[in-house]
Amino acid sequence: MLMRSIVALINGGSQNTTNVIVYGAGETGCQLVRSLGATNYHAVAFVDDNPTIQGSVIYGLKVYNPKKAQELIVRYNAKITLLALGGAGRNQKSKIIKQLEDLGTAVKTIPPIHQIVEGTAKISDLQDVSIEDLLGREPVAAEPKLLSRCIKNKVVMVTGAGGSIGSELTRQILNLKPAKLILFEISEFSLYTIEQELIQNCKAKGSKCKTEIIPILGSVQNLPHLKQTMRTFQPNTIYHAAAYKHVPMVEHNIVEGVKNNIFGTWNCAQAAIDVNADSFVLVSTDKAVRPTNVMGTTKRIAELVLQALAKHQNKTRFTMVRFGNVLGSSGSVVPLFRKQIKSGGPITVTHPDIIRYFMTIPEAAELVIQAGSMGMGGDVFVLDMGEPVKIADLAVEMIKLSGLTVCSAENPNGDIAIEYSGLRPGEKLYEELLIGDNVSGTEHKRIMRAEEKSLSWKDTEALLTALNSACAAYDGVTIKQLLLDAPTDYVGTLELVDPLSKQNLSITSQFTH
Template identity: 85%
Template sequence: MLEALFNAKRPIKRFISLTYDIVVLIGAYYFASALRLGRFDITFGLNEIYALATTLLVATAVFIRLGLYRAILRYLNTQALSSIAIGVGAAAVTLAVASFFFNATTPRSVPIIFMVIALIFVGLPRMLMRSIVALTNGNTNNVTNVIVYGAGETGCQLVRSLGATNYHAVAFIDDDKSIQGSVIYGLKVYPPEDINELLHQHNAKITLLALGAAGRHQKSIIIKQLEQIGTAVKTIPPIHQIVEGTAKISDLQDVAIEDLLGREQVAAEPALLSRCIENKVVMVTGAGGSIGSELSRQILRLKPETLILFEISEYSLYAIEQELISACTMLGKACTTKIIPILGSVQNLPHLKQTMRTLSPHTVYHAAAYKHVPMVEHNIVEGVKNNIFGTWHAAQAAIDAKVESFVLISTDKAVRPTNVMGTTKRIAELVLQALAKHQNKTRFTMVRFGNVLGSSGSVVPLFRKQIKAGGPITVTHPDIIRYFMTIPEAAELVIQAGSMGLGGDVFVLDMGEPVKIADLAIEMVKLSGLSVKSAEHPDGDIEIEFTGLRPGEKLFEELLIGDNVSGTEHKRIMRAEEKSLTWSETESLLTALNSACSKYDGEAIKHLLLNAPADYSGSLELSDPLAKQNLSLTGQFTH
């Protein structure tokens, strides 16, 4: 019976609740009158019925208005109980007033007795039902006991929200000694050193972090302590997502890697952020990619006049356009930016020229590129065409349209590259440096940084997927290290760096300390509540498999070619002073590459890349199956 009631549809539950309240309010009036008169053989006249009917109308109207029938019994809180008290109080007052106006023979003490009985009849069954549900849920095998780390406001909100989930909080952990030993929401607050004992005592499998505004460094220390214990660690979504309504506090997530790394994000310089964007026409190429889409989000918040989204993928363009339109709608009148989606390839020079001449952007952020090292290695012709010629085309179109500022999103793999992708990005830098000296219409700036967390091709989502599948985790080499930065932080620094360019500048972002990928994999396994399987621990859960370096992959990434670097007005952005080419030298290289690409001559392309002043140290061996055939195609790839 109860199970059928719990599983009934919401409209049916609301109808049952409303009917029940009407019946018990009638019963409360009868019993109140019976108790006052000392007998149960009571008959009510028409005036008494009118007074009671008025009372029922007011009471149900108040209950509906206060949302009592929208409240879910199993999650009933103090607000719902307050609604019951207010509704019953309004009913008692109405009964007294209506009895007077309708000349009902209702004793003056009856409304008071009626209020007490109604509170019991309306409120008590709901509390009993909530207790039954809680008891039923507590006996199911689907409920997971958890410990909440952080007994502040965030932790309290989390515990309240867990009532709607299969997680059951059993204790608080907090570093604040002043609240240790106290009881909050029925849970005792323990010091951190008790967590291991609590996990075993309550058979708790997960520790939930609710650290509020704690900095990344503090979070990192706590996470590493929990990692040694062997408990799975999860966090709540970022506060801004909860405030914006895009996530609930009970939407638990895996630990963010940026919290694990512990590097604090430096506050942005507002003047640098808005200098090339506010009230201007801004264009982003590759706007649907990892970096391009985050650039577009941040640019929108800086209030450009127009934001042009240029993207080759129809779906990616549609997705980012709809996201930005939705964000703009939420901002209301504060957002006046016109969003223009343009479908196209940076290899199509006429299309780029038409776009920039027609829409007249002041600033262009060039994020369109093929970035996956093995993929470009296997598609050398397309990699060169997209990364080198695509950059040249976008730059030439910018010059023709008199664009004020052009910012190239580069990579640390452009420094002494061992792969085709890095070499194409270094040559793209050389092209812009040469154009910066060759003309004075457009200011060209390059921003170089390392891996971004969560981007397409990043190891972090791959590791999460492999852990979820039960392993193994694939790492190319035990000693491989990489620099990491979050996508929002990288995009923010790119915007600021682009504002500081004088022409031909190569800016390098401070990526913090490099991370050993194998250590990162081990930490992710432990934070999932699992253990690493190895020769020393054959009973572990997840094995780490070393697959060998991929074609063109380096053990260590660098950000600078030389030691000639100077500071800027932002402490996390440095200006690199590096060698460049004249335009005639650059044009000669581009002409030769163009000819080799049009013939699909992979061997010629390799020779040109090796001989170019890009410090490429790869081999002549080709991984591109098409270029290996040295096919001669009709139609030239011309500028």
């Protein structure tokens, strides 16, 4: 194999092979080069930032300074730079990736070496650079006591258990050894999928996993069904992740958005109080802060409901956890951009200046669990999302890391164009995590406690009564006016885009909070 590699290097590879540069000449890089002999990928050089091995020859390949990467790409007509960075942290990987993105090759990673050795993956299964590595956000070690406090040996219920956040919550909760795990989900397929995954995870643990997994089909809008579920299983801890979260979709379905996000939350909270549940954690969103859309406003009112209930009773401890976009969720731009790049473009971005906060789903779920363990009652916690990301810049980076160029006025012969489609109904240019400046730290460095204004239960109940009547009448204009009048800092108009609204009048109002 070594001789074949040397001969191929001299000849510059055959017509059927793709020349690649391997970034990283350590153990991972060496294993990678050994494995490439059985593929159509042909390694032509190592690059490594370790000066002690630069200039040496390993497996017939010379190790170069990364500054030589552009020269090597031209000399060997390399099409791909393969990252073999071993245990490098995300921050280091991010710096390396950003150095490589303008060199004109696709930047790829390989499956973990242990998967290749075990036969569960092949070396030729090249993968796109993960956005987690591109963003460079290092995970923070969890606090074991916070993780297990509300879960170990307890009955735990997750609403929206088949969704992006809900399913990850169930995975992490299962690892924390609850006595029972109740999966509450409206989608039969999603419920079946996560139930089967958790069953297999439990089987893999053998006798160490004694958790009873209970799948329950149901909607959070169905209060009798919720009460029956909670009376039957008596959950100690409830994580409420069920919600409609897609901004334009809720804007077009205002009645269902209000019923699901506001009344669904109230239903779950009331059922929890009725069975004396210890803890109730609402998965909220940064879009609840000074919302410009119905979805964000419904989530802020859901927070207000729980804040009022926290003062109105002392049976159940209510906690809200607010964070931004999660990578890989059903509404994330990342999988959409990848799909658009593979199809030749264009990539669609709503606005050149739009920015968003991002967090991985596992980190978000882990922080939700820990934040829920710290609440005293009525707490609003916000997660440290790191630095915001400009979506247009993310699109450009993803194009470049695919080995392609951006088609623009300056480069009309580029590969992938970026088109700006305009902000969608209710969409913001940027999101916030805090309404005011009154925030304090907690025992976790990435979780902050926000002091937010709240309502009395009497005022909250009056708002809910009015909203309920308007929903029953499908009176979208009244619903919009009630949302505008509520103390949510909602900035919007009375213009309706919901085609089912009984009074679809397209009345524009100058009234804003």
